[in-house]
Every structure is written in C-alpha cells, then in structure tokens.
Amino acid sequence: MRLHAVTTHVRNILHHARDVYRDQAAPLLANGFEVRGGAHLDWRFPDGGRSIISNFSCQQNLMRILHSLSALTGDRHYRNVAAGNVEFYFRHLQSEHGLLRWGGHQFVDLRTLRAVGPSEKNHVHELKNAFPYYELMFEVDPMATRRFICGFWNAHVSGPTLEISRHGKFDKAIDPRTLWNTAQYVRPEPYCETKGLSFLSAGNDLIYAGALLARYAGNDAAWTSARRLAAQFASARNPDTGLGAYQFSQPRQVEEARSHDETRSHFGDRAQRQLGPELETSPRPAPHQRRVLEATMLLESQARSIYSCNALMQLEVAARLPARSGGLLASTIDGLLAFKRHAHVAETNTFRAMLTDGTDLTDFVLLRNGYYGSAGGRLPPYPANCLYLLSYTRAYRVTGNGAIWQAVRDLALSNGMGDWGASHGAPSVNLATTLADPLAIFAVLDIYWKTSAAAYLDLARVIGNNLCERYFFRHIDGRPAGYFIPSKDHVYVNVDTIEPYALLALQAAIEGRERAVPTFINAAGYTEGEYLLADGSSKTLQDRVLYESTLR
Numbered sequence: 001m002r003l004h005a006v007t008t009h010v011r012n013i014l015h016h017a018r019d020v021y022r023d024q025a026a027p028l029l030a031n032g033f034e035v036r037g038g039a040h041l042d043w044r045f046p047d048g049g050r051s052i053i054s055n056f057s058c059q060q061n062l063m064r065i066l067h068s069l070s071a072l073t074g075d076r077h078y079r080n081v082a083a084g085n086v087e088f089y090f091r092h093l094q095s096e097h098g099l100l101r102w103g104g105h106q107f108v109d110l111r112t113l114r115a116v117g118p119s120e121k122n123h124v125h126e127l128k129n130a131f132p133y134y135e136l137m138f139e140v141d142p143m144a145t146r147r148f149i150c151g152f153w154n155a156h157v158s159g160p161t162l163e164i165s166r167h168g169k170f171d172k173a174i175d176p177r178t179l180w181n182t183a184q185y186v187r188p189e190p191y192c193e194t195k196g197l198s199f200l201s202a203g204n205d206l207i208y209a210g211a212l213l214a215r216y217a218g219n220d221a222a223w224t225s226a227r228r229l230a231a232q233f234a235s236a237r238n239p240d241t242g243l244g245a246y247q248f249s250q251p252r253q254v255e256e257a258r259s260h261d262e263t264r265s266h267f268g269d270r271a272q273r274q275l276g277p278e279l280e281t282s283p284r285p286a287p288h289q290r291r292v293l294e295a296t297m298l299l300e301s302q303a304r305s306i307y308s309c310n311a312l313m314q315l316e317v318a319a320r321l322p323a324r325s326g327g328l329l330a331s332t333i334d335g336l337l338a339f340k341r342h343a344h345v346a347e348t349n350t351f352r353a354m355l356t357d358g359t360d361l362t363d364f365v366l367l368r369n370g371y372y373g374s375a376g377g378r379l380p381p382y383p384a385n386c387l388y389l390l391s392y393t394r395a396y397r398v399t400g401n402g403a404i405w406q407a408v409r410d411l412a413l414s415n416g417m418g419d420w421g422a423s424h425g426a427p428s429v430n431l432a433t434t435l436a437d438p439l440a441i442f443a444v445l446d447i448y449w450k451t452s453a454a455a456y457l458d459l460a461r462v463i464g465n466n467l468c469e470r471y472f473f474r475h476i477d478g479r480p481a482g483y484f485i486p487s488k489d490h491v492y493v494n495v496d497t498i499e500p501y502a503l504l505a506l507q508a509a510i511e512g513r514e515r516a517v518p519t520f521i522n523a524a525g526y527t528e529g530e531y532l533l534a535d536g537s538s539k540t541l542q543d544r545v546l547y548e549s550t551l552r
Contacts, residue, residue, distance in 0.1 A: 002464050003072070003507050005472045006500040008482040010069055013062070013495050014081060021052075021111045027084035028054045029062075030110050031527070032492040032547060035476060035485060040110065041492055041546060043118075044532040051116045053543065055107035056089055056100065058525035061496045063133045064518045068504040071516040082133075083140050090144040095170045098151020099125045104528050105167075118529020124167040125155055128201035129309040130525040134212040135518065146217050149209045153225070154179050156206060161188040162229050163249070164203055165196035180221035185228060190236040190245075191288060191295055193252040198295075200233055200246045201305045204313050211317040223321070227328060230314065234331045236295055237356065242338030244356035246302040247295035271297050274370030279359070291357060298343070298354040299361075299372070300382035307339050311391040312521045315398050319519070333404065336395055340407045349414035350381040351388070386415055386439040390522075393446035396424075400450070408447070415440070417459060424451045429459040436466035438502035442520045445509050457509055464506045471499055491549040496525070 016038045019025040031053040032041035042050045063082045070079035093101040093108060093115065101108060101115035104126035109116045117123075137145040154175075155168025162185070178184075188194075210226025213219045236245035250269045267273065271294045272280075279292045298306075311332055318329040342358055343351040353361040364379045366372065372379065389411040395404045409420050417440065418430035424447060440463050448456035473481045476488050484499040485492075501520060508516040527543040 002468055002503045005468050005482075005484075006065075006069065006503050006507075007073070008474075009472070009484050009500055010065065010078065012482045013493065016493070017495050019110055026110075026113055027081065027088050028056075028108060028110055028113075029059065029085070029495060031055055031058050031107075031496070031543070032494050034491060035481065035483065035493055036479075036491075041543075043107070043116075043527065043529075043543075045118070046530050046532050046538040048532065051107075051109035052111045053107050053527060054110040055102055055525065055527050055543075056085060056093075057102040057104075057127060057130045057132065058107075058527060058543070059085070059496050060130060060133050060523040060525060061498050061501055063136055064520075064523075065500050065504060067133070067136060068501070068508070068517040072504060072507055072511070072513070082136060086137055086140040090141050094144060094148065095151070097154065097170070097172060097174055098147040098149075099155060099168065099170050100148055102525075103127050103130070104526055107527055118531075123170065125152075125170055126166055126168070126202070127152070127205040127525070128166065128199065129204055129305060129522065131205065131208055131309075131313060131521050131523040133518070133523075134209070134216065138212075138216040142217065146213065146219075149213045149222070150174060150179060152209055153206060153222070156202065157225075157229070160184040160186045161192075162225065162232060163188070163194050163196055164198050164206060164229070166199050166202040167196075180219070180225055182221050182224045182228075185225075187228070187232065187235070188249065189288070190248055191290070191293060192249050194249040195252055196249075197251055198232075198247045198249045199305075200302075200310055203229060203233060204305065204310050208313050208317065211321060215320050223324065226317075227325075230328055230331070233310075234335070237335070237338075238296070238358070241342050241356060241358045242334055243298055243342055243354070243358070244302075244306065245295050246297070246306060247293075250290070250293050250295055269293050270371035274366065274368060274372055275364075278367060279355070292355065294371075296356045297372070298356050299379060300351075300353075303339070303343070303351060303382070304387065307336060308387050308391055309522050309524070311336055312394055315391075315394050316519055316521050319398055329398070333395055333399060333401060336391060336407070337403055340392070340410075344384055344410075345381065346410065346414070348381070349384045349411075351384050352381055353379040384411060384414060386435075386437045386443055387522075389415060390439050390443040390446070390520075393443040397446040397450045412443075417444070420447070425453060427453060427455045429455045431458060431462050433459070433462060434466060435463050436470040437463065438467060438498045441467070441502040441506055445505055448509055449514055460506050460509065464503055467499055467503065486548075487550065489550040489552055490547075491551065492547050494547045496523075 016033050017029040030040040040052045042052050066078040066082040106117035155172050157164050207226045207230050210222040214223030232248045236248040276292045314332045318325040361379045362381050366377045368375050392407045412420050416433050418428050420427040444456050444460040471484050483493045505517045530538045531541050
C-alpha cells in the first residue's frame with residue numbers, strides 16, 4: 001500500500017509537471033500544478049507578466065525521492081529523470097562563473113527556458129537551507145559540480161574573515177589567489193559590524209557545500225573553510241547559556257531611518273531598533289556591548305535554522321567525514337543540549353521565545369512596528385514537535401550520547417509516541433498513535449537503525465499508514481488523483497513534498513537496506529519576491545503561501 005502510493009504519486013508528478021511547451025521537451029519539471037486540471041503553478045509579476053516556476057533548488061527532495069525509488073524498485077527510469085535534470089542545468093543553466101540559475105530569487109520559466117525572477121532581486125543568487133543533492137550531481141558531472149561549489153563560495157564569501165552575504169552576484173569572477181586561501185584567515189569577533197547579513201540559513205548551505213567538496217573532490221582547503229565558517233557561528237553563541245546563533249555579525253548602519261516601519265538592514269540592526277529601547281540594560285550601548293541583536297534573537301524561525309537545519313546538516317557532515325569532524329560534532333551536540341535545557345517547556349511541549357542570554361520573551365508585546373512584527377503583536381512560543389525531535393534522534397544515532405537520549409525520550413513522549421525508556425533497548429511505543437508526520441518517521445527510523453529494536457520499526461509502520469490514510473488522495477471530487485497533498489481542498493500539488501521520501505525510508509528499513517535512501521537533512525528551497533495578488537496589489541511572499549491555497 002505505502003510503496004504503491006509513492007509510486008503512483010511520483011508517476012503522476014512526472015506526467016503532470018513535465019514540459020508541455022515544445023515538441024522536444026526539456027527534462028525540467030514545474031514546481032507545482034493544480035490538483036484539478038493540472039495547470040502549472042506560475043509566478044505573477046507586478047507588471048502582469050507570468051512565468052511557470054521551474055526552480056531546481058526547490059526540487060532537491062524530489063531528486064532524492066527519484067533516486068531512492070529506482071534503488072528500491074530496480075526501475076532506472078526515476079534515477080534517469082533526476083540525472084537528466086542535473087545534466088540540463090549544467091549544460092544550459094550554469095553561469096560563466098559556476099553558479100546555477102536557481103534559488104530564492106531566480107528560477108527557470110518552463111515555458112521559455114529562460115532564467116527569470118522578481119524584478120527587484122532577479123540578478124542575485126541565493127540558497128538558504130536548500131542542501132542540493134550533491135551526491136547525484138557529483139555522480140552525473142563531477143567537474144561541473146566542483147565549478148558550482150567554487151562559484152557558490154566565491155559569490156557569497158569574501159575576505160579573510162569569511163564574511164558572508166545571502167545574495168551573490170552571478171558575474172563575480174573567481175580569483176584563484178583568494179578562493180580557499182586558508183592562510184590569510186582571521187577569525188572575526190562575535191557580533192562585529194559588517195555590510196552583509198550573516199544569516200545561518202545562508203551559511204548552512206555554504207558549510208554543506210564546502211564539506212561535500214572535501215568529501216567527493218578531496219579539497220582540504222574547502223573543508224578548512226567550511227569548518228571555520230561553522231565555528232564562527234558557534235563562537236557567537238552566548239557564553240553562559242550556549243544558545244544561538246543565527247548570525248555571527250550585526251549589520252552596519254549606513255543610513256538613518258525615518259521610521260521603525262523601515263526594516264531594511266542598512267538602517268542598522270533590526271532587533272536593536274525594534275526591541276532595544278525596552279530590553280537593553282543600559283541606554284545607547286556601544287555596538288559591541290548590545291545584548292539585543294538579530295544575532296541574539298531566538299524565535300521560531302531562528303530556532304528552525306539553528307536546531308533543525310544546521311543540526312541535521314552538521315550531523316550528516318560528521319557522519320561523512322568522521323575522522324576530521326570531531327569539533328563540529330561536539331559543537332552540534334552542545335548546542336542541542338543547551339537548547340533543550342534552556343528553551344523547552346515540558347508542561348506545554350513548547351519552546352520559549354528568547355534572547356540567547358536566557359531572557360524569556362514569550363508573549364512579549366511589541367511596542368513599535370519593525371522586523372519582528374507590528375506594534376501590539378506578541379512573540380509566541382512554538383511547538384516542540386517532530387521537526388526538533390528529529391535533530392535529537394539523529395544526534396543519538398550518530399553519537400549514542402546519554403544526555404541526548406533523555407531529550408529524545410522526553411520529546412517522543414510529549415509527541416504521543418510512547419515512553420521509549422531510560423535506555424533505547426526497552427521502548428514502550430504507542431502503536432495507537434494517530435500521528436501522521438513524515439518527520440516522525442525519519443525520527444523513529446533513526447532509533448531503529450541505531451538499535452535494531454523491532455518496536456521502533458512497528459511504530460514507523462503505524463505512522464506511515466497514518467500518513468497514507470490522511471494525505472494520499474486516490475480520488476478528488478470523484479475523479480482519479482493519486483497525490484500526497486495536505487487536504488482534498490488544496491489547490492496545488494508541490495512536487496517537493498516529503499511524505500514520499502519518508503515512506504521510501506520506511507521501505508528501505510523494512511528491507512534492511514539502509515543506504516538505499518539518502519539521509520534526510522531537511523532541504524527547504526523556496527522562491528520569494530514581489531507577487532501580483534488577485535486584487536491588483538503586490539506583496540513580497542514565498543511560494544509556500546501558494547501551496548497553502550485552498551478552495552475554501
């Protein structure tokens with residue numbers, strides 16, 4: 001039942017998302033299409049133009065699904081489709097200096113095969129927590145993959161302090177004298193003022209790319225740079241709590257803002273401007289003495305990047321480079337333990353909104369408009385759900401750490417999966433759970449692969465069955481469908497949805513084939529920019545808003 005659902009979903013995606021705009025079809029796929037009728041999801045520009053979204057950075061889970069489905073079924077067709085996408089991108093959509101035409105602000109219009117993007121940002125390259133499927137890319141074209149990673153680092157990292165920017169220029173030529181020049185490295189002081197924004201969501205992809213270049217191409221300098229960049233984020237953690245950090249720097253003010261409604265970073269640090277007057281302990285502190293910074297905010301969006309995306313990525317890097325990543329692994333474990341200790345509220349199974357010094361900001365009322373919300377809004381707690389449980393199960397799978405196991409036990413129990421015991425070998429799993437979360441499957445399988453205890457596999461089967469029953473729709477409105485979607489009322493199918501990925505991981509566990517499915521690391525590409533709304537106004541949004549559209 002489960003494997004049949006996955007196969008049906010994937011076949012339907014390959015049929016409905018395919019190129020239908022020319023006689024000799026390109027191997028590319030639309031990112032989404034309508035459940036009813038199959039029309040491809042488009043981006044609607046403020047000037048009225050429309051482009052069919054084919055953004056390869058938002059299809060990396062799908063590429064892993066296709067490769068896995070071939071591995072488990074023996075049908076090479078799925079893997080060949082994935083390889084065809086990689087080949088086409090490298091042949092036709094790789095810039096002179098190595099970058100691909102993809103990311104947060106640029107995508108391919110499937111109708112024209114030209115790279116387009118929101119008018120205000122269509123000339124910049126951006127990856128945030130996208131985690132491309134480099135294994136397949138190296139398999140298909142190792143030289144082009146090396147060119148991309150070198151171009152990626154060249155466009156986004158500058159100077160001996162490894163200052164990063166989330167936006168990279170496609171036309172920036174590579175200077176071999178400075179790229180990977182590890183001898184000139186100077187570690188910056190935490191929270192130093194810089195021009196760019198050192199977002200961890202952007203840093204995560206750079207760290208991962210450098211590590212994979214070391215793993216598959218033997219580039220030791222890339223690994224040194226990746227490890228140093230990871231250490232810069234770790235050095236910006238609060239020294240007392242060990243919490244943070246989403247940034248290791250703060251933006252330098254280059255212009256005076258006329259109001260707090262201005263949230264661009266060149267007006268200075270946005271947390272300091274919006275929250276500093278209430279939360280600073282001294283009036284007008286010097287930049288290096290500020291306790292309220294973007295770098296010290298720990299709300300849900302920052303926690304997701306730090307304790308889910310970064311943690312899973314660095315644990316995977318540690319597994320790939322075990323002989324050289326001891327410091328990276330220890331830092332990741334320390335961070336996860338600090339987060340559980342200071343932020344988790346067991347009674348409500350939530351995490352506090354915080355400053356990284358431990359200040360509880362839960363339900364703090366904003367007194368002015370700004371980057372973190374409108375005046376009168378509150379900073380809410382957020383659920384300690386399976387997104388975070390997965391980080392702890394993965395950490396336990398890699399290390400067997402006893403303190404990490406206690407966090408696993410607490411979070412599994414709070415999420416309705418039973419009491420897994422003081423040690424992993426005596427679980428009391430809840431086979432009556434109604435949980436239908438693909439992240440829960442990945443989490444349970446982490447412990448199964450670590451322990452071989454059959455109870456965990458039984459639990460994963462139950463959650464997998466729940467997943468199929470709740471999210472796989474064979475028919476919609478009396479017509480054949482065959483997709484994983486959030487509900488029958490949703491308008492679009494997202495080709496990168498992870499439910500099939502989790503079910504393939506479950507099938508691999510049932511068959512005892514751990515390596516048949518790539519490790520899940522929470523790839524989360526997106527498209528963002530100015531979008532023309534139905535009422536004629538324009539708004540900056542991410543494509544996830546489009547996938548949330550429903551009939552009611």
